[in-house]
Structure formats: structure tokens, C-alpha cells
Amino acid sequence: MAVVRIPEENRSLSDAGGVAAYLATRGIDYERWAPGDRGLTAGATADAILRAYSDKIDQLKAQGGYVTADVIDVNPATPHLDAMLARFNAEHWHDEDEVRLIVEGRGLFHIHPADGGPVFAIEVEAGDLIRVPRGTHHWFDLCSDRRIRAIRLFQDVSGWTPHYTNSGADKGFQPLCFGPQYFPPSPAGA
Numbered sequence: 001m002a003v004v005r006i007p008e009e010n011r012s013l014s015d016a017g018g019v020a021a022y023l024a025t026r027g028i029d030y031e032r033w034a035p036g037d038r039g040l041t042a043g044a045t046a047d048a049i050l051r052a053y054s055d056k057i058d059q060l061k062a063q064g065g066y067v068t069a070d071v072i073d074v075n076p077a078t079p080h081l082d083a084m085l086a087r088f089n090a091e092h093w094h095d096e097d098e099v100r101l102i103v104e105g106r107g108l109f110h111i112h113p114a115d116g117g118p119v120f121a122i123e124v125e126a127g128d129l130i131r132v133p134r135g136t137h138h139w140f141d142l143c144s145d146r147r148i149r150a151i152r153l154f155q156d157v158s159g160w161t162p163h164y165t166n167s168g169a170d171k172g173f174q175p176l177c178f179g180p181q182y183f184p185p186s187p188a189g190a
């Protein structure tokens with residue numbers, strides 16, 4: 001289940017309805033897609049993942065005009081991981097949608113709305129499907145475990161190049177993930 005945080009308003013959303021409703025107002029599609037039992041074992045190949053989720057992938061392709069899908073697999077042992085992450089943790093946008101169905105691990109999107117609304121963070125985990133529309137200013141960080149495996153869908157692979165804004169907006173936000181172990185502090189006296 002994704003968590004949305006809006007630092008400027010000092011608030012968080014963690015209930016499915018609230019998360020989806022907030023993101024919808026910001027033009028971002030969010031869907032909770034239970035990982036479920038798709039017959040996948042730990043260490044399943046990318047092809048096995050694509051086969052296991054083929055019904056969902058086909059549905060998304062039909063809805064969004066996506067023509068191809070792949071699996072991105074990042075872990076602490078990934079070669080040149082820091083260089084890879086540096087491509088995405090600075091504010092940027094793409095000519096096509098950024099669609100991710102998280103299969104394993106976690107990650108953190110920050111969204112910088114074009115209408116001047118507050119920057120907000122979306123922490124995604126396995127079973128979350130997110131679509132960040134083309135042109136949306138955003139940046140992405142891994143969580144401290146540096147692990148994510150996600151199905152990506154593309155309208156045109158060549159279009160998925162980051163265009164950097166160089167706004168510096170990304171510098172003002174901590175890439176904080178709380179993860180499943182996080183429990184908000186109890187109210188005083190509780």
C-alpha cells in the first residue's frame with residue numbers, strides 16, 4: 001500500500017481510498033494491485049514476471065497505448081547503481097507516461113505539480129501500480145534497502161529520456177522512506 005506525504009502541509013495519507021483520491025486530483029493514476037500468488041518464486045526471471053502478469057500488462061497496453069514492457073531489477077549489487085540513481089533523483093520529466101507496477105521492494109517518487117501545489121512524495125511498494133503522466137515534473141529515489149523490481153510500460157522506448165529541469169526543487173526534500181516497519185509515534189499521553 002502506497003503512502004503519500006505532503007511535507008508542506010505536514011500530513012500523510014496511508015488509506016487506499018485516500019491515497020487514490022489525492023493522487024487522482026493530481027492527475028496520477030494509482031491502483032492497488034495485490035501481488036497475489038502468481039506462481040512466482042524469489043529470483044524469478046524477467047520473462048517469468050512478464051508472463052505471470054501478462055493479463056495485467058495487456059490490459060494496461062490497451063488502456064494507455066503502451067507498446068512494450070520490461071522489468072527493471074535494482075539491488076545493492078547492481079553495477080554502477082549510484083550513477084544509475086543519479087539519473088533519476090534530480091527533477092525531470094519525460095515525453096511519455098512513467099508507468100510502474102512494483103513487484104518487489106520499494107521506492108519513492110516526488111511529484112512537483114505544475115499548478116504550484118505542494119510537492120508530495122509517494123512511497124510505493126510491491127503491489128502498487130502508478131502512472132505518472134508525461135510532462136509531470138518528478139524525481140525518484142530508492143529506499144535505504146536499495147531494492148526495487150518493477151514492470152515498466154512504454155509508449156515509445158526512445159521517448160523515455162529524462163529531461164532535467166535543473167530547478168533545484170529536489171534539493172529541498174529528504175528521500176525518506178518509512179517502510180512496513182514504520183509506525184507513527186503515539187499521541188502524547190496515549
Ligand SMILES: [Fe+2]
Pocket residue numbers: 088092093094098138140162
Ligand atoms: Fe522519471
